[in-house]
Amino acid sequence: MEQAFKKTILEIEDIQNIQPDFEQLKILDQETAQKIQVLIFAKERNVLKVLTTNNYSKSLNKIMWVLEEKWYKHEIYYTSLEGFLYALGRYDQLQDTINKQQIQIKEQKQAEWKSAIQMIKKIFETKNSVEPWEFITEVIRLAFQTWASDLHFQVEIDKVESLIRIDGVLQKILEFDIDDFQKYLQKIMFISWAKLNIDYIPQDWRFTFEAVDINWKTRNIDARVSLIPWLKIPSTVIRFLDSTTWLKWFEEIWFNWKSYEILKRNILKNTGVTIFTWPTGSWKSTTLYSILNYLNDWSKKIITLEDPIEYQVLWIQQSQINPNKWYTYEVWLKAVLRHDPDVILIWEIRSKETAEIWINAALTWHLVFTTLHTNSAIEWISRLMNMWVKAYMLAPAINLIIWQRLVRKICPYCSTKIEASFAEKEEILEQVKIINEVDPKMNLHFDWTILHAAWCDKCNNTWYIWRTTIVETFEVSDSIKKLIVWWTSTMDIYSAARANWYFTLKEDWIIKVLNWETTLDELRRVL
Secondary structure (H helix, E strand, C coil): CHHHHCCCECCHHHHHCCCCCHHHHCCCCHHHHHHHCEEEEEEECCEEEEEECCCCHHHHHHHHHHHHHCCCEEEEEECCHHHHHHHHCHHHHHHHHHHHHHHHHHHHHHCCHHHHHHHHHHHHCCHHHCCHHHHHHHHHHHHHCCCCCEEEEEECCCEEEEEEEECCEEEEEEEEECCCCHHHHHHHHHHCCCCCCCCCCCEEEEEEEEEECCCCCEEEEEEEEEEECCCCCCEEEEEEECHHHHCCCHHHCCCCHHHHHHHHHHHCCCCEEEEEECCCCCCHHHHHHHHHHHHCCCCCCEEEEECCCCCCCCCCEEEECEHHHCECHHHHHHHHHHHCCCEEEECCCCCHHHHHHHHHHHHCCCEEEEECCCCCCCCHHHHHHHCCCCHHHHHHHEEEEEEEEEEEEECCCCEEEEECCHHHHHHHHHHHHHHHHHCHHHCCCCCCEEEEECCCCCCCCCCEEEEEEEEEEEECCHHHHHHHHCCCCHHHHHHHHHCCCCCCHHHHHHHHHHCCCCCHHHHHHHC
16 A cells, blocks of 8 residues: 555555545545545545546636645545546445444444443553543443443452442453553543542542433433542442433332332321331332332422432432531521421431431421431341430331342342242241241242243343342331330330231241242242
8 A cells, every 4th residue: 555655646456445434435425435436545644645546627726726735735536437436436345344333333322231231341452442431431331221220340359340230249240451541541530520639538530421221212321430449440330320220110129019008008197207227228218219209299398418419300409518608507507497388308317416407306296207227127227216305205207117128129030930949948938937927918828939030032041130129118116116215125116016017027038939920049038
């Protein structure tokens, strides 16, 4: 090709040996090039290589003038009509390339679940031929379309592993050289407005990107970026915040009918506190926002204090704490009551003072929702009392406590019924007996079979698709309120709760196993 460029007159053999630059070929469309017998086939720095028969010299001069106006230099190469017609065939190659690119773009835009994972691996192989910005944004978009909850870039000694969390389980998809990953990390930090010159403290930022959501609609998706100093470069996690997955109708939050009935009864009250307790990543946002969405109308004023605000909801007054500016839970709670709210959401109980303020809010005719980290629904009592919250204030304020976990749902496409083993039968029968004793209306029946999955493309060979909730719903009755005031032991409260149709997390799980929603293997993994 370089030898051909040394000549100003090109024979058809010379043109056949030149690989055209399709980007430069686009400067003139095929119709114009054919009409005036001029095309641009290459570029070196700011110099365009122009091929012509010179049969239309006036038109050629006009084209050269336009290029000069755009600050392009040019070199003209001449050929015969036969050579030019051969070169003109490159437009067909260009169109084929464009068609392939459009098909690939369409496939990437529509890729989901397993196909999105495969597409990520495919574009990873060509990452050096595209801009770092283009590559990393495409990886982020496709990672979201696997329906992952978050994307991890985990730093090891000499590499960076990229993982996605699908249905609560991490799976590795890519592996970067640690030095090569630097340029992609800079792009992530740039789009999220993170401070590029800070690598010694954690940073939390966010950005927005466009993708196809779970309902096949193209729209903006929020992403939260967490950076933690680690070895040579920060470890990075991108959490996807998609409102189509959290803002559900209240009836769609996957509670069993008994828990749903208890929850609905308590959120329709005008006063009192409902506490949600769970570990991180248990869809507390989904449940809480679904409840607020259910209560959200012009007849009620709803005010929230969040850290951070994950989703913006119309008609709800949302506020975010800022400890650096002395805007804490305690400061906010003292001020918010002057705004005359009907419903208050306090994202987390962090101190005795916070607890006492929301208790006072509940006792002064406000409906309050909040969260607390414990290992069961009943443990909230000892946890708050260990904060030195007074029992005589706590008891009348509390309506309901819900402990929630997530479990994977078994794949409906490759699962079949099989006879349970002897150990599995004994385990299930024991729980069924207890459940029917607590609430005979449940009338659970075990037919000796459980679901077992094989592997298929639908579940990406994992046995499971999506997730559902298992819950403990602990309603605080008048008898339990008395036990809290005259505190004796957790076991006394547990016995009173059992008399009030309280089911443990494991028992709720067994109900879902018998309803063909999940498996005993998943029970052992989570609990």
